[in-house]
Amino acid sequence: xxxxxxxxxxxxDHRYAxxxxxxxxxxxxxxxxxDGLLQKALEERGLTSVRVDWxxxxxxxxxxxxxxxxxxxxxxxxISEFTAWLNRIESQVRLCNEAPxxxxxxxxxxxxxxESRGIPVVATRFIEPGTAVxxxxxxxxxxxxxxxxxxxxxxxxxxxxRVNRASAGELQTVVQPLLAVESFLxxxxxxxxxxxxxxxxxxxxxxxxxxxxxxxxxxxFRVQDDHGGTVHYCRPEPEQIRLAEQAMAACNPAPAYGRVxxxxxxxxxxxxxxxxxxxxxxxxxxxxxAAEHFAGAIARVTGG
Numbered sequence: 536x537x538x539x540x541x542x543x544x545x546x547x548d549h550r551y552a553x554x555x556x557x558x559x560x561x562x563x564x565x566x567x568x569x570d571g572l573l574q575k576a577l578e579e580r581g582l583t584s585v586r587v588d589w590x591x592x593x594x595x596x597x598x599x600x601x602x603x604x605x606x607x608x609x610x611x612x613x614i615s616e617f618t619a620w621l622n623r624i625e626s627q628v629r630l631c632n633e634a635p636x637x638x639x640x641x642x643x644x645x646x647x648x649x650e651s652r653g654i655p656v657v658a659t660r661f662i663e664p665g666t667a668v669x670x671x672x673x674x675x676x677x678x679x680x681x682x683x684x685x686x687x688x689x690x691x692x693x694x695x696x697r698v699n700r701a702s703a704g705e706l707q708t709v710v711q712p713l714l715a716v717e718s719f720l721x722x723x724x725x726x727x728x729x730x731x732x733x734x735x736x737x738x739x740x741x742x743x744x745x746x747x748x749x750x751x752x753x754x755x756f757r758v759q760d761d762h763g764g765t766v767h768y769c770r771p772e773p774e775q776i777r778l779a780e781q782a783m784a785a786c787n788p789a790p791a792y793g794r795v796x797x798x799x800x801x802x803x804x805x806x807x808x809x810x811x812x813x814x815x816x817x818x819x820x821x822x823x824x825a826a827e828h829f830a831g832a833i834a835r836v837t838g839g
Contacts (some may be wrong), residue, residue: 549604
């Protein structure tokens with residue numbers, strides 16, 4: 536077993552566990568810049584840290600004071616393995632964010648919980664596995680001409696499709712095997728996503744720190760940089776900041792950190808489209824003071 540001599544484990548996955556990035560690997564470079572800022576801020580608080588692949592089989596997790604979810608971006612592709620690991624380690628080490636909120640945020644059914652707690656979310660229809668359902672019928676029933684279909688356990692736009700009433704029948708054939716085994720959700724296509732973008736507000740210990748705007752490449756609707764999306768400066772409206780903080784406050788237990796992704800829906804209302812509490816990209820490099828706030832939140836969780 537590995538016995539790391541560090542207080543904090545910053546959780547990543549095997550693809551990003553390297554300590555250095557080549558000049559042309561901008562993706563890993565961004566990850567290391569963000570983690571570097573956080574590690575420096577932790578060090579200033581007297582906390583040592585090390586980046587660890589969550590799936591490494593030879594780590595003694597009990598040796599850490601806290602494990603912090605950072606870039607575990609393969610969890611949804613290895614969900615059975617990830618949930619078995621989470622079941623195993625939650626009794627061995629303090630987690631940031633706490634285990635109950637991780638379990639809750641794993642599945643996008645949490646959107647229904649947020650809505651029931653008074654948080655405006657993008658309208659959502661859930662499709663449970665094995666349910667006999669017609670995408671065409673769902674669109675007609677909801678009154679949507681166009682929508683986005685995606686799994687309830689997912690990330691990075693995995694199996695995410697734009698669908699309209701003309702293409703619904705063809706897409707039904709493509710996704711039917713998936714619909715048979717996992718939950719999906721259907722949301723109206725938000726026009727503002729392609730005309731303006733999607734805003735991500737970072738909230739640490741209940742307080743907004745900074746924001747960025749993600750914009751899809753021309754001809755696409757997916758804002759993730761994996762699909763050609765770009766990141767831009769964002770100065771959110773006061774209404775957005777209130778919504779982000781209210782959305783985090785609606786979680787139980789309260790997250791130490793997270794990201795609230797929101798859009799202006801087709802009725803012109805700011806609405807939450809995603810709440811990222813497991814492994815949110817935080818863009819600390821865009822606002823370095825947030826790294827100090829983050830380190831403070833981790834110190835509070837560890838009792839340090």
